Amino acid sequence: MYRIRFHGRGGQGTKTASRMLGTAFFLAGYQVQDAPRYGAERRGAPIFAYVRAAKEAIHERGVIREPNLVVVADDSLVPVPAAGVLQGATARSVMLISSSESAATWRDRLNFPGTVLTLPAEASEQAELCFVGAACTGAAARLLGVIPRAILEAAVREELSALGEDIIRRNLEQALAAFDCMEPHAGSVNEGVAFSVADAKAPDWIDLPVDESDAAAAAIHASATSVEVRTGLWRVLRPVIDYDRCNRCWWVCSEFCPDSAIKVDADGRPEIDYDHCKGCMICVAQCPPHAIAAVPEQEFSEKTP
Amino acid sequence: MTRALITGNQAAAWGARLARADYMPAFPITPQTEIIETLAGWIDSGEMDCRMVMMESEHSMITAAGAAAATGVRVFTATSSQGLMYAMEMIYGVPGMRAPFVLVNVSRGLQTPVTLEPDHTDVLAARDSGFLQIHCATCQEVLDQTLIAYRLAEHHRVRLPVIVNLDGFYLSFTREPVEIPDPAAVDRFLPGFDPETTRFRAGEPLSQGVVVLGSTPYSYFRYETHLAALQGLPAYAEIAADFAAQFGREYGALETYRSDDAEWVLFIMGSFATKAKDAVDRMREAGWKVGLVRPRLLRPFPDEPLRQVLAGKRGVAVVDQNLSMGKGGVLHSELASVLYGQLDAPPILASFIGGLGGRDIAPEEFYEMIQVLHRAAEEGKPPPPRLLFTGDELREVRKLQAIAHAERTEGLK
Numbered sequence: 001m002y003r004i005r006f007h008g009r010g011g012q013g014t015k016t017a018s019r020m021l022g023t024a025f026f027l028a029g030y031q032v033q034d035a036p037r038y039g040a041e042r043r044g045a046p047i048f049a050y051v052r053a054a055k056e057a058i059h060e061r062g063v064i065r066e067p068n069l070v071v072v073a074d075d076s077l078v079p080v081p082a083a084g085v086l087q088g089a090t091a092r093s094v095m096l097i098s099s100s101e102s103a104a105t106w107r108d109r110l111n112f113p114g115t116v117l118t119l120p121a122e123a124s125e126q127a128e129l130c131f132v133g134a135a136c137t138g139a140a141a142r143l144l145g146v147i148p149r150a151i152l153e154a155a156v157r158e159e160l161s162a163l164g165e166d167i168i169r170r171n172l173e174q175a176l177a178a179f180d181c182m183e184p185h186a187g188s189v190n191e192g193v194a195f196s197v198a199d200a201k202a203p204d205w206i207d208l209p210v211d212e213s214d215a216a217a218a219a220i221h222a223s224a225t226s227v228e229v230r231t232g233l234w235r236v237l238r239p240v241i242d243y244d245r246c247n248r249c250w251w252v253c254s255e256f257c258p259d260s261a262i263k264v265d266a267d268g269r270p271e272i273d274y275d276h277c278k279g280c281m282i283c284v285a286q287c288p289p290h291a292i293a294a295v296p297e298q299e300f301s302e303k304t305p
Numbered sequence: 306m307t308r309a310l311i312t313g314n315q316a317a318a319w320g321a322r323l324a325r326a327d328y329m330p331a332f333p334i335t336p337q338t339e340i341i342e343t344l345a346g347w348i349d350s351g352e353m354d355c356r357m358v359m360m361e362s363e364h365s366m367i368t369a370a371g372a373a374a375a376t377g378v379r380v381f382t383a384t385s386s387q388g389l390m391y392a393m394e395m396i397y398g399v400p401g402m403r404a405p406f407v408l409v410n411v412s413r414g415l416q417t418p419v420t421l422e423p424d425h426t427d428v429l430a431a432r433d434s435g436f437l438q439i440h441c442a443t444c445q446e447v448l449d450q451t452l453i454a455y456r457l458a459e460h461h462r463v464r465l466p467v468i469v470n471l472d473g474f475y476l477s478f479t480r481e482p483v484e485i486p487d488p489a490a491v492d493r494f495l496p497g498f499d500p501e502t503t504r505f506r507a508g509e510p511l512s513q514g515v516v517v518l519g520s521t522p523y524s525y526f527r528y529e530t531h532l533a534a535l536q537g538l539p540a541y542a543e544i545a546a547d548f549a550a551q552f553g554r555e556y557g558a559l560e561t562y563r564s565d566d567a568e569w570v571l572f573i574m575g576s577f578a579t580k581a582k583d584a585v586d587r588m589r590e591a592g593w594k595v596g597l598v599r600p601r602l603l604r605p606f607p608d609e610p611l612r613q614v615l616a617g618k619r620g621v622a623v624v625d626q627n628l629s630m631g632k633g634g635v636l637h638s639e640l641a642s643v644l645y646g647q648l649d650a651p652p653i654l655a656s657f658i659g660g661l662g663g664r665d666i667a668p669e670e671f672y673e674m675i676q677v678l679h680r681a682a683e684e685g686k687p688p689p690p691r692l693l694f695t696g697d698e699l700r701e702v703r704k705l706q707a708i709a710h711a712e713r714t715e716g717l718k
Contacts, residue, residue, distance in 0.1 A: 022480060026310045034310075035479035039421065059583040061475050061576055062665050194583070197591035200669035202676070204696040215706055218418035222712030 001054035002144060003064045003192050006136065007085050008073035009236060011043040013133025016159060017073065018049035020137040020175070024147045024155035025053035033058045044234030044279050046083040054191075067093055069189045071140050073132045075099040076301075078110065080233075089114055094189045096139055098132055117143070117185055119178060131174045138175030138182075145187025152179055227276075231259070235279030237294045239272060245291035246270065253283040253292065307485045313476030316444040316483050317383065317409045317469070318343035320451025322353050323491040324407070326381035327498075329357045330369035335421055336473035337385040337411040344381075355381075363392035370406050371399030374466070375513055377500030379455065380406035385473065386413035386427045393430065399466060400435025401530055402513045404503055405458030406466050407451060408436065412575070413473040414662040422663025423473040425575060425627040429603075429635050435530045437467045437537050438603040442560070442578045444481040447471045449554055450601070452495050456544040459498055462536040474663060475576040486552060494551050537605045558607040561614055563589060564596025569675050570615060570651070571597045572640060573624040577660050581624070584671030595675055600636075608643045615644065620653035620678035626660035633690050634658050653681045659693035666693060 004021065008014030015036040022034030036049040050064045065088045075097050077083040089095065093114035097106055107116045119139050134156065141147040147155075156175050160168045241253075248268035254260075261277040264270045272283075284292045311319070317340045321329070331341040347353035360366040363384050370382045384392060389410055410428050414420040428438065439454055441447045447469065454467040471477060505511045517523050538558065545556045562582050564570055571581045578599040588595040598614055598621075600607060615621060625634025632638065637656040644650040657674055659666045670693055681688045 019480065023310060026482065031482060032310060033479060033481050035474065037474065058481075059579040059586075061479070061580050062663075065665075065667070194587060195668040197587050197593070197672050200672050202673050203667065203670045203693075205670075205673070205691060206694060206696045206699055208692060208694060208699070215710075220712075221709060222715070225712070 001052055001058065001060070001192055001194075002069070002189070003067050004051040004053075004069045004071065004140060004144075004189075005064050005067045005087075006049045006051075006071045006073065006133075006140075007077050007083055008047060008133065008136075009043075009077065009234065010038070010045045010047055011236060012073050013131070014047055014073055014136075015049050017071070017133030017137045017140075018051050020134065020152075020155050020159045021140055021147075022051045022053070023158050024137070024141055024152050025051065027151045027154055027158075028147050030055065030146075031058050033061070037063065042234070042278065044236050046077055046080055046234075048084070064088065066090055066192055068192045069093070069140060069143060070095045071136045072097040072099075073136050074236075075101070075106075076233075078106075086110065086112070092190060092192070094143060096136070096143060098136060115188065117182075117188075120181065131171055134171035135174040135178040138178035141175075142179045142182035142186050143189045145189070149176065149179055152176070230275045231278050232273075232275045235274075235277060236297055237279045237281055238274065238297055238300060239277065239279070239281060239284050239292045240295050241270060241272065242291045242293065243269070245289050246287075247289050247291070249288065252286050252288060256282050256286045258282065306487055306490075308482055309485055310480045311444060311483050311485075312339065312478055312480050313441075313444045313447045313471045314339035314411070314478070315343050316447040317411075317451055317471065318347075319483075319485055320409075320448045320454075320469075321355075321381040321407075322347060323448075323486065323488060324379065324381065324452055324455045324495055325492075325497070326355050326407075327378040328373045329355055329381045330360050330366040330373070331357055331382065332360050332363050332366045332384065332388060334363075334385045334388040336413060336423075336477040337383050337388070337409070339477070340383045340409060340411070363388040364395055367392040367395040367399060367408070370408065371395065371402050371404055371466070372505075372513070374399075374404035374406040375402055375503055375505045375511070377498065377504040379498040381409075382406070383409040383411070385411040386415060389427050389431060390415065396431050396436065397434045398514055401526060403464045403530075403533070404466070404513075405455075405464050405498075407454045407458060408466060408468050409447075409451065410468050410470045411473050411477045412470055420662040421473065423475060423575075423626075424661045424663070425470070425625075425635075426661075428468060428470045429627050429629075431468060432604060432635070435465055435534060437463070437465055437534060437605065438470060439467060439601055440470045440574050440603055441476065441601075442576050442599065444476055444479065445483045445554070446556070446601075447476060448483055448485065449548065449552070449556065452491060453541075453544055453548055453556065455495055455498075456547075457537060457541055460537075460540040460544070461501070463533055463540050464501075464503070465530070465533055465537070470575070472576040484552075490551065494548060534605050538602070538607060541602060541605075556601060557610075558600070558602040559610050559614060560597075560599040560601060562597040562599075564598055564614060566594065567596030568594040568619040569596070569678050570618050570621045571595070571624065571671060571674065572599070572621050572636065573597070573626075574600055574603070574636060575626060577624070577626060577666055580666060580668075581671055584668050587668060588672060588675060593675060606639055606643070611640065611643050612647055612650075615651055616647070616649040618651040619682055620655065621651045622655050622657060622674040622678055624657045624659050624666070624674070628658055628661060637690075653678050653687060655681065655688045656690040657693060658690065664693070 030053040033052040038047040098119040103118045250268035254262040261273040412423045414424045458467040623637040
């Protein structure tokens with residue numbers, strides 16, 4: 001059975017990427033199971049999705065514990081513990097990271113037990129963020145080595161059929177370019193094995209102690225904890241105010257901001273709290289004089305490494 | 306017949322569409338919302354002829370479903386978790402109207418604390434209501450059981466609403482290959498609803514949900530509903546046989562897997578049962594005589610079929626993905642009541658609580674359950690109930706509590 005896990009951020013097409021790969025397997029005659037996992041759905045938040053494919057019926061369910069292939073659409077997720085990018089990786093696992101840094105750098109940095117490959121900048125550079133998923137699918141399909149190019153194309157078309165020919169064409173370009181550029185590594189991902197009884201370690205079950213009720217009540221005692229959560233890390237696009245164009249209306253952007261992350265001073269000058277702006281771009285859409293631009297976060301991280 | 310990769314939610318929607326539901330009161334809740342979104346899309350595009358009404362709550366939704374069913378139309382509705390809880394007054398109210406309809410519940414753990422992930426404590430709260438309950442393990446089963454549920458609900462000797470349950474995330478958002486039957490074939494299996502005498506009209510007034518003064522009529526009506534629910538067992542067997550004859554897929558009240566010659570049996574409900582099946586295969590490879598029994602019908606409970614398939618077994622590990630506070634696993638109690646006093650009942654009936662809030666059950670945990678049965682049989686001593694919870698998990702909780710403690714004491718300064 002192939003066990004593949006995709007990591008990305010809400011809005012990068014990670015769920016769609018897993019579905020395109022699932023459909024490609026399905027069209028290639030495999031039994032398939034694919035599913036996304038996330039908490040509250042929101043743009044920029046870490047999500048993962050997984051695909052299982054096998055020639056026989058699939059009984060396994062839920063999170064993948066030993067992935068054969070881990071696909072990371074956003075390299076900023078690697079250091080986020082909650083994203084669990086490295087979870088369950090073994091010497092037999094292959095990790096594919098969409099990154100402008102080299103595979104060697106990632107290998108050293110992560111001490112990854114398996115193979116690390118990058119989806120090089122050439123394949124994804126011109127891609128807008130929302131097409132990263134398609135590139136990842138194309139690359140994954142080639143690494144698996146059991147999905148022909150024509151089937152990948154058919155799967156992309158099927159999954160995106162409701163979105164119109166232009167979107168399909170742009171996703172296909174990304175998926176097929178990534179498929180082609182992974183040619184040297186074609187078929188480098190192997191199927192995983194079943195978890196045999198002989199190899200299993202007995203679970204470390206414990207008896208839960210009876211705790212005091214104040215400790216065992218699901219309550220948060222500290223106040224204003226949401227301030228501590230730097231939700232600004234979820235952002236893939238940053239709203240940037242052009243103060244020459246801002247007409248100091250004093251209320252539109254700040255009022256529409258769903259996170260109260262825009263403050264306006266006594267002179268009507270708005271200021272964005274980037275620690276908590278999630279990058280929803282509602283202010284960009286609402287600003288009457290079009291004084292707020294949407295700038296990819298990547299541009300800022302490149303300037304300040 | 307089309308074979309497609311669809312989610313459990315879409316499979317439920319296909320069930321409602323192929324059943325030609327006439328009316329659908331709705332209210333959104335994660336992880337069920339995709340069902341009503343899918344149906345709304347089909348109604349909007351004209352692919353489905355159904356009246357959908359967005360209600361102001363699940364309480365109203367179930368009331369509307371029962372009232373609409375009483376007029377003699379085919380009704381579909383869906384909810385999950387806290388939504389089912391909010392509807393609970395009417396969940397217990399509508400079955401006595403004896404107006405059949407189908408409610409899909411997408412299982413999700415109950416608060417407190419709030420979770421989005423699944424366990425069966427939500428749907429088990431409806432256990433004693435008069436709704437019949439069918440539990441699914443695959444997306445295919447969700448579609449097929451929705452069709453079977455209409456036949457069961459509308460069966461002349463039953464006439465009760467039916468809940469079809471699927472697990473949130475593990476089925477609701479998971480795509481699997483599903484055979485979508487042809488509408489004409491479904492029409493042969495499930496003809497239009499014959500409301501019989503259930504046909505409330507403005508010109509033929511009727512009072513439902515009435516009061517009785519005195520315990521005699523109360524006892525009569527309540528017990529009649531119970532008897533009708535029990536009639537669901539033979540009715541289900543007949544309908545499932547019809548379904549198998551037409552579509553080739555077998556859905557007995559119990560699913561049994563490699564259990565005929567098994568000495569040890571895993572008893573588990575819902576989609577985690579497919580994980581247990583995998584574990585059974587691995588244990589068989591290792592030479593262990595293990596099988597699996599999964600109840601599809603929870604209400605009516607298949608007492609006699611269970612006695613038959615478990616007769617002579619050495620031990621049963623019951624995995625409850627639910628928790629009755631102050632008692633333990635609900636299925637364990639239910640199964641014990643079926644087996645107690647039977648001369649050939651398994652001597653060991655062990656209780657495991659697992660999968661709460663979607664917590665994974667690892668293959669080695671299934672292996673260990675069978676080891677627990679072994680040891681209990683050797684020692685001749687029943688094992689205590691066991692929560693599937695590891696030392697690592699407790700360390701994770703202790704870490705969170707340490708942070709909470711620091712925040713709390715800082716807050717007192």
